Amino acid sequence: MGKRGYHHGNLRQALVEAALDLIVARGPAGFTVSEAAKQAGVTPAAVYRHFDGREDMIAESARQGYAIFADVMQYAYDSGQPSALAAFEATGRAYLAFARKYPGHYIAMFESGISVNRSPELAAAAGRARDVLERAARDLSQHIPEARRPPAAMFSAHIWAMSHGVVELFARNSPGRASPFPAEDLLETGIGIYLRGLGLIGPDDGT
Amino acid sequence: MGKRGYHHGNLRQALVEAALDLIVARGPAGFTVSEAAKQAGVTPAAVYRHFDGREDMIAESARQGYAIFADVMQYAYDSGQPSALAAFEATGRAYLAFARKYPGHYIAMFESGISVNRSPELAAAAGRARDVLERAARDLSQHIPEARRPPAAMFSAHIWAMSHGVVELFARNSPGRASPFPAEDLLETGIGIYLRGLGLIGPDDGT
DNA sequence: TGTACATCAGTGAACGCGCGTTCACTGATGTAC
DNA sequence: TGTACATCAGTGAACGCGCGTTCACTGATGTAC
Numbered sequence: 001m002g003k004r005g006y007h008h009g010n011l012r013q014a015l016v017e018a019a020l021d022l023i024v025a026r027g028p029a030g031f032t033v034s035e036a037a038k039q040a041g042v043t044p045a046a047v048y049r050h051f052d053g054r055e056d057m058i059a060e061s062a063r064q065g066y067a068i069f070a071d072v073m074q075y076a077y078d079s080g081q082p083s084a085l086a087a088f089e090a091t092g093r094a095y096l097a098f099a100r101k102y103p104g105h106y107i108a109m110f111e112s113g114i115s116v117n118r119s120p121e122l123a124a125a126a127g128r129a130r131d132v133l134e135r136a137a138r139d140l141s142q143h144i145p146e147a148r149r150p151p152a153a154m155f156s157a158h159i160w161a162m163s164h165g166v167v168e169l170f171a172r173n174s175p176g177r178a179s180p181f182p183a184e185d186l187l188e189t190g191i192g193i194y195l196r197g198l199g200l201i202g203p204d205d206g207t
Numbered sequence: 208m209g210k211r212g213y214h215h216g217n218l219r220q221a222l223v224e225a226a227l228d229l230i231v232a233r234g235p236a237g238f239t240v241s242e243a244a245k246q247a248g249v250t251p252a253a254v255y256r257h258f259d260g261r262e263d264m265i266a267e268s269a270r271q272g273y274a275i276f277a278d279v280m281q282y283a284y285d286s287g288q289p290s291a292l293a294a295f296e297a298t299g300r301a302y303l304a305f306a307r308k309y310p311g312h313y314i315a316m317f318e319s320g321i322s323v324n325r326s327p328e329l330a331a332a333a334g335r336a337r338d339v340l341e342r343a344a345r346d347l348s349q350h351i352p353e354a355r356r357p358p359a360a361m362f363s364a365h366i367w368a369m370s371h372g373v374v375e376l377f378a379r380n381s382p383g384r385a386s387p388f389p390a391e392d393l394l395e396t397g398i399g400i401y402l403r404g405l406g407l408i409g410p411d412d413g414t
Numbered sequence: 415t416g417t418a419c420a421t422c423a424g425t426g427a428a429c430g431c432g433c434g435t436t437c438a439c440t441g442a443t444g445t446a447c
Numbered sequence: 448t449g450t451a452c453a454t455c456a457g458t459g460a461a462c463g464c465g466c467g468t469t470c471a472c473t474g475a476t477g478t479a480c
Contacts, residue, residue: 008423027320029236033467044467046424054467110375111318113234116384150396153387157377158369158397164376165368168317177323180360189357190365190401197404215456240434251434253457261434 012050014040016064019057020104028112033057058112059122065105066125072098073132084139085200091136092191095163096184099171110164133160144198155198162190219257221247223271226264227311235319240264265319266329272312273332279305280339291346292407298343299398302370303391306378317371340367351405362405369397 008014018039022031033054037044051057076094080087099106108114109126116126137156141149166187170179179186195201215221225246229238240261244251258264283301287294306313315321316333323333344363348356373394377386386393402408 011423029320032465034465042423043425045426045469048468049423113236150400151387154393154396157373157386157388157393158400161372161376161393161397162365162369163372165370165372166364168375169368169371170364179364180358181364186361186364186368189361190368193357193365193404194397194401195404197400197402218456239432241432249456250458252436252459255435256456 008040008042008046011040011042011046015042015047015050015057016061019061020108023058023061023107023112024104028058028107031058055114055118058108059114059118061105061108062112062114063119063122063125065102065109066122066129068102068105069098069109070125070129070132073129077132077136084136084143085195088136088140088195089191091133092159092163092187093184095133095160096167096171096187099167103172106167130156140200141198143200148199150198158194159191162194163187166190215247215249215253218247218249218253222249222254222257222264223268226268227315230265230268230314230319231311235265235314238265262321262325265315266321266325268312268315269319269321270326270329270332272309272316273329273336275309275312276305276316277332277336277339280336284339284343291343291350292402295343295347295402296398298340299366299370299394300391302340302367303374303378303394306374310379313374337363347407348405350407355406357405365401366398369401370394373397 015036018036019031021039022036031054033047034044036057037047047057051060072094073091076090077087080090114122117123134152134156137159138152141152141155144150166183169177170181170186171183192201222243225243226238228246229242238261240254241251243264244254254264258267279301280298283297284294287297321329324330341359341363344366345359348359348362351357373390376384377388377393378390399408
C-alpha cells in the first residue's frame, strides 16, 4: 500500500479503484484514462505499463466486479442452506445489495458496453456469477411438480431480469425516476409474488 | 421533405433521425453532433439553429420516444378492452415490442443518462407513458380481493422492472449475453407467473 | 558490507485527432407594394 | 408581373480543449558477486 518513493507499489489496483470512482461520479462515458492516472498520482503514460488502454481498464474493473458478485451471491446462497427457498431469497437480495454497495463495478459490468466475451477471464467470472443464481433456481425448482416446472434457466432469467430492472429503474438515483417504494421492498415483494405464482410459497406466506 | 435547394425544409427532424441512427450504431456515448450533421447533409454549425446543443438533441430524441411509447402502450391497452387482463397483457407485450422497433428512442430514453426532468415537455411525455401502464395495473388489480391487493403503483413497477430487465439483458444484442430463450417468451412467461402469484389467473391458465 | 549492474516502473514532452461551439457571412426564400 | 427588401437557415473557417497514445528517457529498486 502507499507510495514507497518512486515506484508506486500497487499502481494497477490503484488505477482500477480510481476508474471505479470516476465511473460512479461521471458515468462510463465520462471516465478518462488521464483523470484516473491523475487520481492515482501518476502520469497518464504510466497507465500503459499496466493496461492495454482505456477499454482494458474498464474490462478489468468489470472482471473484479463479477468476481465479487459471484462471491457475494455464493455467500448468500450458502447462508440460506439447507432451505432451498431461503437460499434463493437470500441470493435475490444479494443482487440488489451488490448493486448498492459496488455501484462502480455494477456499471462497469452492465452499463459500460464492454462485452462479457472480451477475454476468457472476464467470461469466466461472469459465468461463475450466473451459475450461482441458476443453481439456486434449480434447487428451488425441485419443489415444483415436474409437469409444471419451468426450466431453471428461465426461472433464474426471470429473477435476474426483475432484479436488474429494479436496480436500473429504481435503485440508481436515476434522475427524476424516484421510486414510489424503496427498491428493496419492491424487489422483495416482486419476487414473493413470482414465487407464489410458481406455487413455491403458499397463498398466505408460509411454505 | 427532401431538400428544396439551399434550405433544407425539415432539418430539425432530419437531425433527430440521424441522432437516433447514430445512437443505435454507436451507443449514446458514441453519438456526436458533427456526425449527425454530416448524416443530414449539413454543416455542424447548422445544428445550432435548431438545438441548444448536443444534450438537447438527445433530449428531443427521448421526448419523441416517450410520446411514441405512450401511444403504443395506449393503443395496446385499448385493444385489450374490455378485458382488464387482456389489456394488461397487451400493454406488457407492447413494452418489449417498442424496445425492438425503436431501439434508438429506447436508448435515448433509458440509457443516455439524460434526466426525465430536464424539461417540462420531456417530463410530461414520460409521465403519460407511465400513466398508461399504471392505469392498466389499477384496472386489473380491481379483480384482487381488497385485503390482498398490492398498490397499483407497486404492481406496475414490478412489471416495468421485469420488462426493462428482459430488454436490457436479453433483447439487446448484449454482446455475449444471448438469452437461452427468446425475450418475448421470457417476458410472457414471467408476467404469466407473476399474475398467477397475484391470483389473477388460475393455476392452469384460464381466469 | 560494498560495488556493479540489470531491470523496469514511471516521467515528461509531444503527437494527431475530433470534438462542441462561436462567429461574421451569404444567399435563397417569401412578402409587400 | 416586377422590384425591393426583410428574414433567417445554412456556410465555412476558426477556436480552445482534452482526449488516448507513443516515445526516448531516467532513476529507484533488488540482486549477484
